[in-house]
Amino acid sequence: MKQRNSQRGAASFLGATPDQVAAEESVIASLLCDNEDLFDVDGLRPGDFYNPQSQLIYAAIAEIIGAGKTADLVTVSHRLKGEVPAAEIARFLDRVPISTNLKAHADIIREGAKRRTLQKQAFSAAQACSQGVDINEIVTLMHNTDDDRTEGHDISMASIATRSMEWLEEMDAADGSPGLPTGFKEYDSVMGGLHPTDFILIAARPSMGKTALLLNMARNLGRRKVPGLIFSMEMSERQLCNRLTSDVGSINSQIFRHGKVPSEAMWQRIHDAASAVAEMPLYIDETPNQSISQIETIAQKYHRRCGIGWIGVDYLQQMKGWNPKEQGDMADITKRLKGLAKRLDIPVIALSQLNRKLEDRTSKVPILSDLRDTGAMEQDADIVLFPYRPAVYSEEAHPNAATLIAAKNRNGPIGKFDLRWDPEYTRFNDA
Numbered sequence: 001m002k003q004r005n006s007q008r009g010a011a012s013f014l015g016a017t018p019d020q021v022a023a024e025e026s027v028i029a030s031l032l033c034d035n036e037d038l039f040d041v042d043g044l045r046p047g048d049f050y051n052p053q054s055q056l057i058y059a060a061i062a063e064i065i066g067a068g069k070t071a072d073l074v075t076v077s078h079r080l081k082g083e084v085p086a087a088e089i090a091r092f093l094d095r096v097p098i099s100t101n102l103k104a105h106a107d108i109i110r111e112g113a114k115r116r117t118l119q120k121q122a123f124s125a126a127q128a129c130s131q132g133v134d135i136n137e138i139v140t141l142m143h144n145t146d147d148d149r150t151e152g153h154d155i156s157m158a159s160i161a162t163r164s165m166e167w168l169e170e171m172d173a174a175d176g177s178p179g180l181p182t183g184f185k186e187y188d189s190v191m192g193g194l195h196p197t198d199f200i201l202i203a204a205r206p207s208m209g210k211t212a213l214l215l216n217m218a219r220n221l222g223r224r225k226v227p228g229l230i231f232s233m234e235m236s237e238r239q240l241c242n243r244l245t246s247d248v249g250s251i252n253s254q255i256f257r258h259g260k261v262p263s264e265a266m267w268q269r270i271h272d273a274a275s276a277v278a279e280m281p282l283y284i285d286e287t288p289n290q291s292i293s294q295i296e297t298i299a300q301k302y303h304r305r306c307g308i309g310w311i312g313v314d315y316l317q318q319m320k321g322w323n324p325k326e327q328g329d330m331a332d333i334t335k336r337l338k339g340l341a342k343r344l345d346i347p348v349i350a351l352s353q354l355n356r357k358l359e360d361r362t363s364k365v366p367i368l369s370d371l372r373d374t375g376a377m378e379q380d381a382d383i384v385l386f387p388y389r390p391a392v393y394s395e396e397a398h399p400n401a402a403t404l405i406a407a408k409n410r411n412g413p414i415g416k417f418d419l420r421w422d423p424e425y426t427r428f429n430d431a
């Protein structure tokens with residue numbers, strides 16, 4: 001009885017079915033006979049093969065062909081000397097290769113690999129559930145199915161170059177930039193908007209207008225019907241909605257603060273603006289103190305369900321695990337936000353406070369080194385933006401003067417963009 005229970009608890013992982021074994025043998029036999037067939041197997045990876053020897057042989061064939069040489073029994077045996085006996089490699093040649101059906105055979109191999117991966121993942125998730133691991137970690141584990149691999153994504157340079165050209169042709173035909181427009185004309189023209197896969201940091205001292213800047217971009221994208229998701233760990237969903245309404249309708253935000261609407265005409269304006277905001281495909285998660293795992297899980301869910309085209313995180317210092325004494329944890333957060341941008345192929349915009357050491361300088365204009373001591377932000381960010389309003393520090397400065405400083409741009413120019421600040425609507429405009 002005891003033994004039966006322990007057997008029931010043990011994992012019994014899938015092996016290869018006879019058709020998968022046949023498919024693996026067929027692909028290797030075909031490749032050994034005709035190297036051109038490699039292009040037909042469409043991004044198959046060594047790890048997709050079940051048989052460990054097949055994995056090694058396939059990897060050797062792909063490497064030899066990749067180096068511009070011919071892969072045959074002699075060259076492959078030479079490369080795998082000491083790992084796979086030549087007689088074992090020759091055994092594949094006993095099969096009659098059916099290269100006309102190679103694509104179908106590659107699909108069978110890929111499907112087998114996908115089943116085995118999913119089974120292992122489900123097993124790990126079941127174990128994590130019974131061990132009480134954080135629920136969000138488990139959901140992330142379940143979602144990390146390496147979609148690219150399971151879809152047979154070809155990562156060879158030949159294929160990447162083709163895709164890049166197709167992308168450029170598409171963009172050229174669409175007569176526009178691949179970036180999402182922020183709505184700030186000069187910024188968009190120089191920086192090309194917000195680029196997919198970019199991790200964009202908006203950093204400033206408190207009350208400089210970081211949230212305002214993010215919401216101004218959200219309003220512009222919302223009007224263009226680009227879905228977006230904002231993690232607002234400081235302000236509530238109602239506060240953000242009120243700010244958007246104030247911005248869209250040019251309504252003094254103090255009305256929302258005091259909860260008193262001065263006239264019927266103002267009610268009408270508020271209703272009109274609120275209706276326009278309601279039609280924007282924006283999603284706001286106001287849960288405070290979210291962990292990076294929670295953010296990843298929620299972002300992936302909204303990306304799948306609603307096709308979100310950008311993400312905003314307001315702000316990093318409010319995230320669970322953001323602790324200056326734990327530089328490693330902070331670096332993990334920024335790395336994973338960059339990873340999220342890449343995986344979902346959308347821009348991720350994170351807001352961040354700047355260190356108060358800046359206040360000790362004569363010039364209060366932020367510089368990149370103000371990001372030091374804050375994990376790997378400076379390194380992980382593709383773009384670093386500093387909104388700056390001189391009136392915060394000097395009574396002599398014009399109250400509406402503002403600059404958006406692009407202090408870092410991994411793939412393009414940096415620059416300074418003059419803006420106008422309208423405080424009553426918490427709105428930045430083109431100057």
Ligand SMILES: Nc1ncnc2c1ncn2[C@@H]1O[C@H](COP(=O)(O)OP(=O)(O)OP(=O)(O)O)[C@@H](O)[C@H]1O
Pocket residue numbers: 204205206207208209210211212213234252253254353423424425426
């Ligand atoms: N009705 C208003 N009239 C004048 N100024 C306003 C009004 N509403 C907001 N502000 C100003 O807008 C700024 C707030 O901007 P915002 O919250 O976007 O800044 P932040 O950099 O995100 O701040 P924090 O770091 O504190 O979250 C503050 O300087 C505030 O004084």
